[in-house]
Amino acid sequence: MADVAIVGAGQTVFSRSCGVSIRELAFDAFQEALEGLDITTSDIDASIICSAPEYDKQRSPAGLISEYLELTPKPSFYVETVCSSSSTGLRVAWSLVKSGLHKVVAVIGFQKMSELSSRDAAERMGRGADIIWESPFGLTMPAGYAMYARAHMDKYGTTEEHLAKVRVKNSHYGATNPKANYRKELSLEDILKSDMITTPLKKFDCCANADGASCVIVARGDVAKGISEKPIWVMGLGAATDTMTMAGRKQLTGLQCAQEAARQAYKMAGVKPQDIDVAEVHDCFTVSEILAYEDLGFAKPGEGAGLIEDKETYADGKIPVNVDGGLLSKGHPIGATGGSQIRTIVRQLRGQATEAQVKGAEIGLVHNIGGIGQYGNVTILRR
Amino acid sequence: MADVAIVGAGQTVFSRSCGVSIRELAFDAFQEALEGLDITTSDIDASIICSAPEYDKQRSPAGLISEYLELTPKPSFYVETVCSSSSTGLRVAWSLVKSGLHKVVAVIGFQKMSELSSRDAAERMGRGADIIWESPFGLTMPAGYAMYARAHMDKYGTTEEHLAKVRVKNSHYGATNPKANYRKELSLEDILKSDMITTPLKKFDCCANADGASCVIVARGDVAKGISEKPIWVMGLGAATDTMTMAGRKQLTGLQCAQEAARQAYKMAGVKPQDIDVAEVHDCFTVSEILAYEDLGFAKPGEGAGLIEDKETYADGKIPVNVDGGLLSKGHPIGATGGSQIRTIVRQLRGQATEAQVKGAEIGLVHNIGGIGQYGNVTILRR
Amino acid sequence: MGFENFGTVSFTTEAKAADFITYLEQGKVMATRCPKCGVSYFPPKADCPSCLSGEVEWFEIKGKGKLATYTIVNYGPSGFENDAPYILALGEFEGGIQIMARLSKDIASSDIEAGMSLVVVPLKRPEGRISYEFKKG
């Protein structure tokens, strides 16, 4: 029986350029996460600050954000797995609580990507791969995912239209999400005719950089029941790592880190893919969502494209996925993304989603990937 | 009763310039940590990678090091509290094990500070304080500690000679530590006549940048007994955070984050300062060691200088401190430092210290501080 | 206007708290206070973590403080080479406000002593940059 719960979840609007400092961004997410909770700042026993440090001008932002939110003298530290940093933060928060060290822990993710010039940002892109062996060839995040896309197409017949249909769906839901950066509905044609970035991925197959923050408050079961009317229980946690290099990958048609993380999470939660009522998956690229369908067991290997073709991942489909618009619509402020995904599932399970509420959702799943499939994180939550 | 143990601890030689890559540096520490243990790499359930990211050219080194050490597909992530990153790593590893998620966890700390030009390194120095409010004045790590030193001198009569005597002791022990970067014995005069960096701290009051890695292997109690002949038990863990800004500090004659971390660790371990047989404290500057004496309760507030004056922190004194030479002799490869401190205490408690073994040491303490007193970590270990 | 001309080197520019700079240009060193719960903040915060309000008001730091501690920095980090030596100090002011700033070049090092009386005043630097510093109070 789960005895660690999420009692609050908040996020800022994700935008191309927030115009405020990272501490102020964090405050806004923190404020939303504490809304309606019967606690104050001083009830938080520890904080975990999550981001990708290459975008921070501030060294060691954990101390800075702790001071701004008056979380001192409670322990605070920084956790990172690139794009899945705040899911890793949730895993660590869970273990801090479960181990008995703490009762209430805040997981705060943020990224202010607009702080860097686009040239500096592009330089960081180049250092995301193995800097000795693969960065010198010009490997980037889109190129890595593009190689997965190509392999999937060659093996299973997935097409560029299938990829585009993921974006059609996500742009449809993103249009009504007030926290999303990109809120325009896109047609299949818009997407297919957009600029080719790295074959077969086009501009609209890719999510965009953003500024934003998220916050998730985790509490011990007994405490959770006392402070929140609708605690959401952490049922399963999975995490796995794959090689940094593309050369080391043993499978090119799916992310092994996600498959392994899913296996762990389902096992711990005691549920199966067909038990999931609503899911958030890491659609940094359209292809990533199709890989996720298969890696999570929503479709068999090679049958992910069929799921979007049949619209089964729409809100009224067999397994609604990214009905908040996903990273493709919301934008991807690296350290904040996992927390935003968790927030969506928490709201779905509480029946509080203002946009596309999946009726009667009881069990939800978050799939959050760091890097080009380096870090896989799967979290299963229950109302 | 403690049921989480340290089963292995290793470190590289700390040097000004290691000439190898960070992954290879990590390998050397990992190799030493696993020496004599009845496990292989595949028995390690998770890894925590610790460093200060400003010195890394590689983005997200956790994935890189995981691949090099073949720790994939097990989860791996990055943890940071500047200079105390690997003590934070130990705390997180403890909770991952205690919570039941994992049985064996590796904590790998590293830093290759020589990777940056000295100009780039100095630029990082400037961003270690609050970059909006205090960095623009030119606040650096030495200047922050110097302000603590001045306040301590003014209030308690501590002198520059007292500070220098800490370095005399630490250089004495460092001279025989084969892992230390600085292995020359220094006289009181050498130290007092060295270049003034930031009053009252002189060149030899300061530790130096270094390259190095450390590794600590943590295991669940029952597993620990099976794989190690001499497991060292984790009895107490304390962690606290103080404000990023100097303006926010409520006490200038001691580090509140260390006092609070010590209180937690003693309470959890059920021991008192006088029960500690040997300690490693964070002597990034000579004054830091004197503050640590008081913050840890080895001396009353204001009486720290007396402890070094009376040589009570030498190996044959009342409370031996930094008898491996401390950061002042070893050098301070930021992310690796905590693990190196832990390694020294593990070797002391096992009776395996090759240099200054404290006879019959049963209980040891590690005090590891991040930043200018932002992050305090105290760990109590028992043989 | 943001923090782009604040201090010797600005490491970041944007913040909700940037009104501080507008006031500083007008000759005032300001802190913030939460009108709901009364807590005051220096460095100024644009939000109140005590009551989670996003509304704060500005007030000027007036009166005399006293020197809590200081250090004469002989080597500055990158960008500060021409400033060194400079004296960093912490001053305690009314209402529990503590400020870190430099001691004015007017103050001879032989005159510096713990507890000495200080005021905090804006400092327009020759290159068009702006800051604040401590003078004898």
Place this chain on the structure above:
Amino acid sequence: MGFENFGTVSFTTEAKAADFITYLEQGKVMATRCPKCGVSYFPPKADCPSCLSGEVEWFEIKGKGKLATYTIVNYGPSGFENDAPYILALGEFEGGIQIMARLSKDIASSDIEAGMSLVVVPLKRPEGRISYEFKKG
């Protein structure tokens, strides 16, 4: 000699595995193998994590591989602007070795297909930099 002239942009230079570059200058693309436990590594490792030995030996990657996947990159990151478009590919070679490199400019994009035969060869770039690439095998 380290990795300072490897690829289009070198992000770091020092490594125990830098003998790779010496061999590359001699026209050989090499991997490492642990003589104790027989495991082989590409990218080459200077240590063997399988048996924790720090001793490895070098061997040349010979023979033909086949194209596993690829992408035509139209926009490179900083420093790669002049290279784009370039084609990144993964090739599978004997003994479970997989290599990431670029496809040679000799290969017309219309000729590229999954499974095509490849060899990996050193590439001396005009600016004195060195790399390796896939040619038709």
